[in-house]
Amino acid sequence: MAEPALSIRGLTKVYGNDFHALKGIDLNVPQGDFFALLGPNGAGKSTTLGIVCSLVNKTAGQVKVFGVDIDTNFSLAKYHLGVVPQEFNFNQFEKVYDIVLTQAGYYGMPMREARPRARQLLEDLGLWDKRDNVARMLSGGMKRRLMIARALIHRPKLLILDEPTAGVDIELRRSMWEYMRRINREEGTTIILTTHYLEEAENLCRNIAIINHGEIVKNTTMRELLAELDTETFILDVSGPVEALPDIEGLERVAHDDSQLQLSVKKGQRLNDVFKALNDAHVDVVSMRNRANRLEELFVNLVAEQNQAGEIRS
Amino acid sequence: MSMRQIWVAFFTIVTKEIRRFMRIWPQTLLPPSITMTMYFIIFGNLIGARVGEMDGVPYIDYIVPGLIMMSVITNSYSNVASSFFSNKFQRSVEEMVVSPMPDWVILLGFIVGGVARGLAVGAIVTGVSLFFTDVQVHHPFLTMLVVLMTAVLFSIGGFINSLLAKKFDDISIVPIFVLTPLTYLGGVFYSINTLPELWQNISMINPILYMVNTFRYGILGVSDIDAGGAIAAISMFIVVFYILALWLLKRGQGIRS
Secondary structure: OOOOOEEEEEEEEEOOOOOEEEEEEEEEEOOOOEEEEEOOOOOOHHHHHHHHOOOOOOOEEEEEEOOEEOOOOHHHHHHOEEEEOOOOOOOOOOEHHHHHHHHHHHOOOOHHHHHHHHHHHHHHOOOHHHOOOEHHHOOHHHHHHHHHHHHHOOOOOEEEEEOOOOOOOHHHHHHHHHHHHHHHHHOOOEEEEEOOOHHHHHHHOOEEEEEEOOEEEEEEEHHHHHHOOOEEEEEEEEOOOOOOOOOOOOEEEEOOEEEEEEEEEEOOOOHHHHHHHHHHOOOOEEEEEEOOOHHHHHHHHHHHHHHHHHHHHO | OOHHHHHHHHHHHHHHHHHHHHHOHHHHOHHHHHHHHHHHHHHHHHHHHHHOEEOOEEHHHHHHHHHHHHHHHHHHHHHHHHHHHHHHHOOOHHHHHOOOOOHHHHHHHHHHHHHHHHHHHHHHHHHHHOOOOOOOOOOHHHHHHHHHHHHHHHHHHHHHHHHHOOOOOHHHHHHHHHHHHHHHHHHHOOOHHHOOHHHHHHHOOOHHHHHHHHHHHHHHOOOOOOHHHHHHHHHHHHHHHHHHHHHHHHOOOOOOO
8 A cells, every 4th residue: 555645643742831732643644635634723733734844843753754754864755745834935035936946956956957847837827927026026826826836846746735825815716726636636746735714625625634722633534524514504695575484494584684594404404395485485585505614614613612622621 | 865966955055145145245245345445544554554563564464364354254154144044034944944955955055155255255355455565475275274264164153143043133243242352352453462461361262363363374474373273273163163053953943943
């Protein structure tokens, strides 16, 4: 069986102020996967990824990248990695093209090989026209794409994206998703993603781990996780104010808006019955949509449950 | 990484560092040439004419090696200190940390960058001094060796300073409160023979005195101290500082949490 792209065993991180950021987590990311690592702020996502790419020193545990232990051959392990961090971490006064080429140099890639590769990446990410601009002149979205180009310059087998689309507008975000899907599908690059846009994780990732208070609280496939949802909530746009609400389980008014109703549907509940009752009550439904992202509901529930359990324990 | 890849990575840092100080030449190369011209005019020509000779050579000839060395020391130090700290400050140091480059390549790349600026400024100051006096080099090999070793030592010093620094002020404290006094008291402008015995003895614990005087010996053929001992002492300092810098870099001092 092929080595996992990333294998983490008993990873622990205790900061100087005795803050236990990671409490012995285990994680496996198979080769070729598109993996989501989710968690609230301060849960330990960035610490985990920081340890993998050597920006954070671990306290204990083992990390292997494509079977290479970071304690025995960090240089080789790092060669497999491409990192897109959460914060902008390039020299703001350097030109876009130079930033990408310099990174190639740090990976030992000769310039004759790096130049066409950099051009290709900058063209793919819509930055080639900006290649002679200094980085600080770029918009937020362009800076994010610059970091993706920089991370991919040496053809890493594992790409780590720590909130790559934070502050990026919807249109650009979708084009970035398409790009990430493409490199995952066509080049076989394993991708680990952390994000606050749970719709992003649902759209892109096959497997998921949720981390909270330095512990993995869920590690499963996206499909299985979503199957755990026992209720889905929809918003129904109706043609006008509803005088008398039909007696349907889970149906209620939306505050501050007469032309919207909220419908919570349990797993197995037939929508036909709901619509028949609405029809009989002469409620004219114009459109219908999910109230929130499905994953978001699950995520909020899981984190809340764990926080409650933590409070009870303490 | 293969040796070839290591060479590419090393070359990348060195060219980046050299380009950096060349690009901002009004901040890096121009100021020393202006300051040193002032020193040559005021201390060398105007005051120097009244001083007469120092250790048997005209005063302006005496201060030329000292001023060249002073420029080399401050420029190699501040090049590495400010460049590496600004990498830390902007977090672009992470570009190097996440790469497979061994730590010693990063350290060596910055040292060579600092040496390049130190020697470039040293060459400019030497060029300026030629407008005021003739510089005859008595021992070319020793002269080159000591200036190179001094630039290496202070580049490493600048690197250690930048690793330990938390804010920009921290990289100016050492140059202002340590390097400048030690350099001025290190025999740049006078021979320690002119001092009372007590101060002569105190001066002997100043490492910069050995560098300045060995360099002066290389150029003028006169010195207060033994050149061989000085070279040995500088070598020892380089080894100790290099090991310390590499150890701090490996443990991620000021870089990793």
